[in-house]
Amino acid sequence: MGPDGVASLERPLNRALYACVRGAIQDGSLAPSTRMPPQRDLAAELGLSRNTVMFAYEQLLAEGYLTARTGSGTFVADTAPERFLHAGVAATPHAGTSHATTAHATIAHAHAAAPMQGLSPRGQRLIANASASPTQWGAFMPGVPDLVRFPHRRYAQIAARLWRQPHPEWLSYSHGGGLPALREAVAAHLRVARSVRCDASQVLITEGIHQAIDLVVRMLGTPGETAWVEEPGYWGIRGVLEVSDIGMVPMPVDAEGMTLPASGDARFGYWRRPAPRFIFVTPSHQYPLGAVLTLKRRRELLEFARREGSWIVEDDYDSEFRFSGQPIPSLQGLEPDAPVIYIGTFSKTLYPGLRMGYMVLPPAIAPAFQTAHAELYRAGHLMTQATVAEFMQAGDYAAHIRRMRPLYARRRAILAGLIERYLGPGALHAHTSNAGLHLVMRLPDNADDVAVAARAGARGIMVRPLSRYYMGPSAERGLLLGYACVPEEAIAPAFQTLLECLLA
Incomplete structure (x- = not known):
């Protein structure tokens, strides 16, 4: 069973569905301006949970493959990201076939082929449980230091001199x-x-x-x-x-x-x-x-x-x-x-x-x-x-670490203060120590931290769901929030966006 009580197969399905739709957009099977099926309808047709479909749609929205039009629905973007990188011939629907029907058929076919052809069983397990984020920079990406404050000039001087001879x-x-x-x-x-x-x-x-x-x-x-x-x-x-x-x-x-x-x-x-x-x-x-x-x-x-x-x-x-x-x-x-x-x-x-x-x-x-x-x-x-x-x-390495410690400490204090102010002192995980580059923010046991992380990602806020770090079914719900790479003035606005995703 997965962390939300759904069968463990549910985890790879949200990623498989995302990959299938993205592939159909890239090869032209889903043409620009095609209206995508409503999330609830598609979930019912494929026998998936709505959270699974929501994750796929929101990731595709965040990456620019889909666009949302208020009051009209979700559509394939007019310019997919790979259009500038690959030349291909877009497939067109047969006469008498609606774009929405084509979208249903394409997704259903891809879903049926979700087991990855040709991969070994262990290869399939690896891909099905892949956890690396496609985005590795921004609020609140865990584990990333402040890359702006790195002493680039000093490092470049050393490298340039060594490269001369x-x-x-x-x-x-x-x-x-x-x-x-x-x-x-x-x-x-x-x-x-x-x-x-x-x-x-x-x-x-x-x-x-x-x-x-x-x-x-x-x-x-x-x-x-x-x-x-x-x-x-x-x-x-x-x-x-x-x-x-x-x-x-x-x-x-x-x-x-x-x-x-x-x-x-x-x-x-x-x-x-x-x-x-x-x-x-x-x-x-x-x-x-x-x-x-x-x-x-x-x-x-x-x-x-x-x-x-x-x-x-x-x-x-x-x-x-x-x-x-x-x-x-x-x-x-x-x-x-x-x-x-x-x-x-x-x-x-x-x-x-x-x-x-x-x-x-x-x-x-x-x-x-x-x-x-x-x-x-x-x-x-x-x-x-x-x-x-x-x-x-x-001595530049030790000096850089000394400079970053108080900077990260300030950022941690700002984020921890926001969490406690808006969600209460119990929202910080009890095991959290005054160290590292991330905090763990607890969520109620019935919360879907995977869905919250997907909603946040669609709005440019990178957090990781705590439940994905567990192997067994008794997973705590929460979010990992990195603070090291977020400037002090950007922490509060980004946290407000995250709060909106929590309340959605």
Whole structure:
């Protein structure tokens, strides 16, 4: 069952319907000015919920494929976005066939073909549960830093100077885990800022957290093994595990972080040996709820992993931005020789399009991972790595983080104040901590947060529904609101628009 009590197939159907209608518009099957069927009529004809149809229509409206005319209905736009990119011959309806009938027939045919032809079962599962947003910038997109305040000029000066006389080896493939200078810089930063036990030989530069997880699963996992994942948890981890045929066991999150099975605890009746091969955890700032894994549970988790031979994968995605109290040290650094693979990213501190992250591996497996990374991904981007290395070594990286902390703290305070003023103090999720780049706003248990997010997206407000982060049916309803990329003066107007979507 899905988070709103509808069968789990309902989730991919809203995306399948959207893709089908968009494809029909692109290839001309639905001609410009075609009147679309009313949402209620189309839902009844296809046997779908109205929310499913509403999501598809509102996404198409937001992207410009459809237009709404007050009092008249919804129509195919006169100029679809791809018209400027592709030359094609638009199909026309047969004589005597109305545009509305053509729209019904086209959508119904596409809906019938919703299973994706030619894809493997795991490929179909991956696409059906895809969660990446087509829009990655604007209020209130979670997880995106302020890209305007990035020190572009300073970064460009370093890059331009390096490009004037580049080392030939920097223009070839990478081997050995990345540019040595960047690995040294990352290790030095992590030792001081995150209490990570490491040297440069353990660091591997990746193209983001997803690639790091993919490499971990390929090198240490076998199809059919299991992984514990946080419930709720990051959808990106689930996608990688899905295509790798690693089974997932959702572990509930409470105010102390991921809960662990105890002898006789009925909540964990579904857990049976063998022990999980992997345990994926965000201990310093649980994603998405924000709890911090307590010291007691950290020690229990490490003890369990040592005893059972499991690998802990620590995702430290945004720990640099904590706005009160002392930074939360890494789990990896708590004990020597911990069975922990530490992964991090520059997406939150620099910018997501950089596509650069890092892993800290136990010494025994680091050389094998570095070789495998070169074999699987033919790594490169050494000129970019050289630029980032000098940016860090010169102190610009640490200075940028220091400048952004008070800025993000102010934006968080503004947004949290608006939420509490208009929706009450209980609207902020109880686990939310004073850190990170997003807040979680709770909604009533009977609310449809997916529909609210769709309505907001149609009006240019990007939020993510909390229920989509759950694997099981007991999903909380809420919205993830990112504040880091929203100027202070734009927060209140954007929030007012979101309130209107909540009340619609």
